[in-house]
Amino acid sequence: MIENLRRYVPILDWGRTYDRTALSNDMIAAVIVTIMLIPQSFAYALLAGLPPEAGIYASIAPIFLYAIFGTSRALAVGPVAVVSLLTASAIGQVAEQGTAGYAVAALTLAFLSGGFLVLLGVFRLGFLANFLSHPVIAGFITASGILIATSQLKHILGVSAHGHTLPEMLSSIFSHLSEVNFITVVIGVAATGFLFWVRKNLKPTLKKLGVPSLMADVLTKAGPVAAVVSTTVAVWAFGLDDRGVKIVGDVPQSLPPLTLPGLSPDLLSALLIPAILISIIGFVESVSVAQTLAAKKRQRIDPDQELIGLGAANIGAAFTGGYPVTGGFSRSVVNFDAGAETPAAGIYTAIGLAIAAMALTPLVYYLPNATLAATIIVAVLSLVDLSILSKTWGYSRADFAAVAVTILLTLVLGVEIGVAAGVAISVLLHLYKTSRPHVAEVGLVPGTQHFRNIHRHKVETDPALVSLRVDESLYFVNARFLEDLVQRRVTEGCDVRHVVLIFSAVNEVDFSALESLEAINQRLKDMDVGLHLSEVKGPVMDRLKRSHFLNDLNGKVFLSQYDAWQNLTGDDRINIDSNIEG
Incomplete structure (x- = not known):
């Protein structure tokens, strides 16, 4: 009972061994991550089309809940760029930005996403995320990074542009170029340049000056804060808001409020599919980061429990004024590098953000939107990796083709279609690859008991024996392919008397494949050719024994292919010379 409870509430596990050293390390990590998250949370809320406080709210309760239910000791949960973009795209279809309905839709989206994730976790369905291939994910994130950076150009230029696709955004920006505010441009370009310099050059510069490594890390992560402070002071001191520079304005000075998502059938049905897509993308991003960081400390995470942890975080966001969240790459890496030992670092970060929400929000009244846009641009351009095109080519x-189509559709038709296309392409790509499994005709390597492809190695064969190694599980998609291949090979060689299917790589035979095996067996029987199996795995054999196939088999089942070779070959063996050595 206690072990099951610890599985679903991991804080009961790591909390037992929490000590003063872990407390110290977690507190230091929390200070660094909090400094980083304050401007980042504002910026991602702006990207989602929500008021800046929504970013802070979405970083408090979700972190607490993930610390209780999550298994990663370094993952930092909160708003991230891609999910913020997906949120804006989804709720922009059902409500107008700036209205109460828009905020309620964001809460509802978080609620649906959280519920879906918890459902997947309870039924241990985390494997469904594997249907998104890495190339497709890389293509989608690259396209999303381009879209996000482009969407922030309107804030850098100080114009009122709109659009959800790249053509729409560029067209809208060009049509509003006459509205450009040059003071805003100066602020935005200066902030962007400064943040790029901080990211690449500040830490090495500080180390050369003799600053300790930890302090250099803290100062580097505080770069966005410096940009926020300097530009805010400049706008306040020179009254630039009166000269057209758009600012954040009033931000409520309070802890996250208790909120309720909208539960109307129309709203739920409109947001259900986007919520599922956001859940899948968020989970894939989060679990990949968590596994990478856990491996560095020889720890492990439970993907199914991660679903529950992320689901609880999203449900928490829905009831505390936030919007969909997931584990962020940059903040998690910072958390890890800063020495976080346990999820308690996230709890301390949440406390720090709560203090900021109570005490610091009046100080950001004059914060220019251009600075937040610069923060987003610098953060997301690191996501853009066009080299994936050349690598996959x-x-x-x-x-x-999968990467290129995903990037193109995401840029031209929008992120929701891009995600849906990515999922569809991943599944179709898998079906395509497995529909034509690699089947190698093999022969005996002289002087050994090993069998290799006759087209790659110098091997011995027997014209009366055809040995086919099936390098894929057999199911409805590829069953007929194997039927046709065996038929074609047997009719090509009139001397064939035996066919051996080597099942060493076959992990599953579904009912459609069983029927195909029965058809192969009957056809070969009619041709007076024996059908044999070798190296059949235990689970596959157990399944075959439940049918009549083995009883009707026109041949034998051999433990190894060498046994089949010894029993079925005659004296008329020949050697095959191959042009390819392997």
Whole structure:
């Protein structure tokens, strides 16, 4: 009972061994991450089309809940760029930005996303995220980074542009170029340049000056804060808001409020599919970061429990004025590098953000939107990796097509269609690859008991025996392919008397494949050719024993392919010379 409770509430596990050293390390990490998150939370709320306080609210209760239910000791949960973009795209279809309905839709989206994630976790369905291939994910994130950076150009220029796709955004920006505010441009460009310099050059510069490594890390992570402070002071001191510079304005000075998501059937049905897509993308991003960081300390995470942790975080966001959240790459890496030992670091970060929400929000009244836009641009451009196109082109044309189509559709038709296309392409790519499994005709390597592809190695064969190694599980998609291949190979060689299917790589045979095996067996029987199996795995054999196939088999089942070779070959063996050595 206690073990099951610890599985679903991991804080009961790591909390037992929490000590003063972990407390010290977690507190230091929390200070660094809090400094980083204050401007970042404002910026991502702006990207989602929500008031700046929503970003802070979405970073408080969700972190608490993830610390209780999550398994990663370094993952930092909160608003992230891609999910913020998906949120804006989804709720922009059902409500107008700036209205109460828009905020309620954001709460509802978080609620649906959280419920879906918890449902997947309870039923241990985390494997569904595997249907998104890495190339497709990389393509989607690259396209999203381009869209996000482009969407922030309107704040850098100080114009009122709109749009959810790249053509719409660029067209809208060009049509409003006459409205450009040059003071805003100066602020935005200066902030962007400064933040790029901080990211690449500040830490090495500080180390050269003799600043300790930890302090250099803190100062580097505080770079966005410096940009926020300096530009805010400049706008206040020179009254730039009266000269057209758009600012954040009033931000409520309070802890996250208790809120209720909208539960009307129309709203729920409109946001259900976007919520599922956001859940899948968020989970894939989060679990990949969590696994990477856990591996560095020889720890492990439970993907199914991660679903519950992220689901609880999103449900918490829905009832505390936030919007959908997930584990962020940059903040998690900062949390890890700063020495976080346990999820308690996230709790201390949440406390720090709560203090900021209570005490510091009046100080950001004059914060220019251009600075927040610069923060977003610098953060998301690190997500853009167009090299994935050249890498996949050189390795696999099918993967290249998947990446290229995902990027193109995301940029031209929008993020929701891009995500849906990515999922569809991933599944279709898997079906395509497995529909034509690699089946190698093999022969005996002289002087050994090993069998290799006759087209790659110098091997011994027997014209009366065809040995086919099936390198894929057999199911409805590829069953007929194997039927046709065996039929074609047997009719090509009139001397064939035996066919052996080597099942060493076959982990599953579904009912459609079983029927195909029965058809192969009957056809070969009619041709007076024996059908044999070798190296069949235990679970596959157990399944075959439940049918009549083995009883009707026109041949034998051999423990190894060498046994089949010894029993079925005659004296007329021949050697095959191959042009390819392997």
